[in-house]
Amino acid sequence: MCVTCGCGESEAAIQSHGHAHDHAHAHDHADDHLHGALPHSHPHDEKRRVSLEQDILAKNAALAASNRHLFLELGVFVLNLVSSPGSGKTSLLSRTVQVLRDEFPVAVISGDQQTANDAERIMAAGAPALQINTGKGCHLDAHGIGQALERLPLPKGGVLFIENVGNLVCPADFDLGEAAKVVILSVTEGEDKPLKYPNMFAASQLMLLNKTDLLPHLDFDLAQCLDNARRVNHEVDILQLSARTGEGLEAWLNWVRRGRHAALAAQISQLETELAAARAHLIHGGGTIRRSII
Amino acid sequence: MHEFSLCEGIIDTITAQTHQQGFSRVQRVWLEIGALANVELEALRFAFALVRQDTVAAAAELDIITLPGRAWCLDCAQAIEINQFFDPCPRCGGHQWRLTGGNELRIKEMEVE
Numbered sequence: 077m078c079v080t081c082g083c084g085e086s087e088a089a090i091q092s093h094g095h096a097h098d099h100a101h102a103h104d105h106a107d108d109h110l111h112g113a114l115p116h117s118h119p120h121d122e123k124r125r126v127s128l129e130q131d132i133l134a135k136n137a138a139l140a141a142s143n144r145h146l147f148l149e150l151g152v153f154v155l156n157l158v159s160s161p162g163s164g165k166t167s168l169l170s171r172t173v174q175v176l177r178d179e180f181p182v183a184v185i186s187g188d189q190q191t192a193n194d195a196e197r198i199m200a201a202g203a204p205a206l207q208i209n210t211g212k213g214c215h216l217d218a219h220g221i222g223q224a225l226e227r228l229p230l231p232k233g234g235v236l237f238i239e240n241v242g243n244l245v246c247p248a249d250f251d252l253g254e255a256a257k258v259v260i261l262s263v264t265e266g267e268d269k270p271l272k273y274p275n276m277f278a279a280s281q282l283m284l285l286n287k288t289d290l291l292p293h294l295d296f297d298l299a300q301c302l303d304n305a306r307r308v309n310h311e312v313d314i315l316q317l318s319a320r321t322g323e324g325l326e327a328w329l330n331w332v333r334r335g336r337h338a339a340l341a342a343q344i345s346q347l348e349t350e351l352a353a354a355r356a357h358l359i360h361g362g363g364t365i366r367r368s369i370i
Numbered sequence: 371m372h373e374f375s376l377c378e379g380i381i382d383t384i385t386a387q388t389h390q391q392g393f394s395r396v397q398r399v400w401l402e403i404g405a406l407a408n409v410e411l412e413a414l415r416f417a418f419a420l421v422r423q424d425t426v427a428a429a430a431e432l433d434i435i436t437l438p439g440r441a442w443c444l445d446c447a448q449a450i451e452i453n454q455f456f457d458p459c460p461r462c463g464g465h466q467w468r469l470t471g472g473n474e475l476r477i478k479e480m481e482v483e
Contacts, residue, residue: 084409123397130388132379132401193379215372247373249408249475274455278469307456307465347373 136250139218143253146225147236151343154236156252158276159260160269161242164286166194168260168319168328169237173203175329180336181234185217185224187241194239204228215246218253233343235336244273255335256281263287263294267301270308276367277308281316284328289318373413376475377421384480388426393482396427401480404472405453406441430480439472 147154173182184205186194195207206228240247259280261269269278317324418432439452443459444466450459
């Protein structure tokens with residue numbers, strides 16, 4: 077046992093020398109002391125402890141960062157649309173692309189366990205679309221999006237909508253490289269959904285409350301629903317609409333248009349930085365050429 | 371059941387580290403999981419028991435350390451503890467707080483031989 081902190085022999089670290097012992101490791105005793113305050117060494121046996129301190133989702137995070145970099149370079153505003161099955165994502169997207177395709181390039185990636193129905197509906201609405209079938213999978217991940225982008229040309233300077241698998245749990249954890257998650261909740265689902273699936277509502281920047289045309293026929297407490305959403309995420313934007321009647325659609329389209337503007341501004345800023353760097357190289361290199369001519 | 375995906379990530383990471391550092395087997399893995407992380411711990415244990423088969427961690431035990439939910443209340447300008455996303459600030463009862471900890475999904479360390 078370590079005489080300084082009391083940790084067991086089996087907890088010896090990978091370093092095989094008297095070390096500063098500033099790595100973290102778990103203890104089986106309750107003492108709350110500052111581990112690492114005093115340099116000390118441990119005797120070692122065959123078992124070694126290796127400190128990792130790695131995010132379980134590190135691989136997905138790295139692939140998402142790579143997707144995000146690509147989106148920035150090409151000035152694409154990317155949204156990850158999440159909801160339970162049947163909230164009206166595909167109907168909303170069909171109406172959305174019908175309007176926006178006349179303003180700038182749009183494309184859709186649809187994720188479902190099976191069938192290409194959603195992508196077919198989007199293509200019928202006039203936008204390029206690609207279906208990812210996850211099989212038994214319950215969410216899209218950054219790797220799957222990266223692969224899809226090899227087959228679906230990115231809408232440069234426009235908007236890519238990623239329609240995630242209908243599931244209010246798992247997609248919350250998987251960053252795809254999007255600018256924002258948009259959670260869609262339909263009024264037929266009940267006003268307590270934000271409390272039942274808080275991780276998804278906490279991870280989203282915008283909540284769309286869909287099927288508002290049905291409100292007169294339901295015992296849906298609208299004020300309670302909005303309050304529940306804000307209790308989980310006080311910063312979330314909320315828009316109410318009906319994909320069927322088109323009521324409230326314009327506010328959503330404007331939200332997308334503003335996001336696209338921001339993505340283009342970010343692309344311009346990135347390009348200006350690169351341009352300034354290239355100019356600096358030219359000035360430096362140009363001086364060298366003149367001297368050599370003389 | 372994205373716990374299976376998470377376990378595949380855990381196995382990938384510890385397998386790579388085990389080989390890289392010249393060890394042959396993993397005997398124990400410590401995870402740090404935040405109280406608000408989107409994970410069902412029983413499902414994670416179940417998935418780990420299946421995913422570890424035929425890997426360097428085939429006999430590895432899983433230890434899960436739960437980290438508390440922590441937030442900063444914007445109204446109180448104080449650090450607070452919370453257990454759920456819909457919890458109010460225990461001081462002022464408001465919801466104007468930002469999460470500062472408690473959604474961790476981390477592989478802390480492993481015991482190898």
